[in-house]
Amino acid sequence: MNSTSIQQSTYRVTSMADLKRTAVKKLPKQPGSTPGFARTQMTSQDVQPISLEEEYRKKTGISPEDIQKLRSWMQTQPHLPENYITDLDLILAFHSCDCSSGLTKQVLDTHYTLRTLFPCFKDRRVDQVIETAETVLLIPLPTPAKHGYKINYSHVLKTDPKSFNFSETVKALFMIIDVYQYEEGTWPGFLFVVDFEGISLGHLGKIDLQSLQHVLYFLQEAMLVKLKGMHFINAPSFIDKLLLMMRPFLKKELMDMLHIHTTGSNKLQNFIDIEALPKEAGGSYKSIHGCKDDVIAKLKKHADFFEKEKYKRVTESLRPGRPKTITDIFGGIEGSFKKLEID
Secondary structure: OOOOOOOOOOOOOOOOOOOOOOOOOOOOOOOOOOOOOOOOOOOOOOOOOOOHHHHHHOOOOOOHHHHHHHHHHHOOOOOOOHHHOOHHHHHHHHHHOOOOHHHHHHHHHHHHHHHHHOHHHOOOOHHHHHHHHHHEEEEEOOOOOHHHOEEEEEEEOOOOHHHOOHHHHHHHHHHHHHHHHHHHOOOOOEEEEEEOOOOOHHHHOOOOHHHHHHHHHHHHHOOOOOEEEEEEEEEOOOHHHHHHHHHHHOOHHHHHHEEEEEOOOOHHHHOOOHHHOEHHHOOOEOOHHHHHHHHHHHHHHOHHHHHHHOOOOOOHHHOOOOOOOHHHHHOOOOOOOOOOOOO
16 A cells, blocks of 8 residues: 655644633632642642743744633633643643644633543543553654654554453553653654554454544544654555544545555655664664553653543533533444454
8 A cells, every 4th residue: 555645734623513602700610629720730749741931942833822812711611621721731732733723722622522521531540551551562752753743653562462452552542642742742743653563353353443433533633732644564464454444534634644554665764763663663762662661660650640630621511502422523323333343
């Protein structure tokens, strides 16, 4: 399969209902909260987010005044957890939307709505995802790709499909990205590199379509990054079966960002410096098991981060209009999927 060219502009869907702009009273305090709680950082001796001073020094064109305007808007949205949203959260959203105020407001609402509704954002306890982190490597690598894009590399560590749980892998993926993003702040762009070495048809049979739909919807609609590409490397002969599963949930823009690299292909080097990858993938970084140890250590260190992050959820009973449900998002098809038969 030939690779297609990466689209240089980030994609955001505009099909969700417009946010209501009616001014309402300021969001009530959440139980146990204090005025301005965690607005500039999550107060934890474990998690040390990038400082706002360092973030503003990046050449993103974002100013404190921009963030204050978003903060003022959030205070008119009683369903959003404004007391728990940090300035860094707002910077990440504004940056991911190319500094479009209107689009940022829509994405913020979508982002926290999906974090409230999707199962992959529930029960985010580090001790419950360690087994997944030992089964599948999910790591944002330190060396960037061209244009400074962040590379998120994935590789199965335990090749027996019986060890693979797709929904738990999705949960671990977003937990890991959350921690790295809080430490490093905005990235110029974001690339997924999925290494299919060790993947079999048995793994595909473990993918439930609801979780696949959720992860792809979140990537396209609400993830606070500028998604620039998705690369499947060492792609097996049955990659078409995975694409068949994915295609109903892919917008054209993400489909155009998807590149398939079969074993032995050297086209990946057109997008990233191969040296940035782990040794087993032909790079000069650590071994995949060394990377795994780093990820697990980081998750354990930041367990308290997720105890606070769980409050960043929507209160649907306070939403202007009527509450949103999974049915509103997916048009009533949620819950109707069956596992795909893999020949």
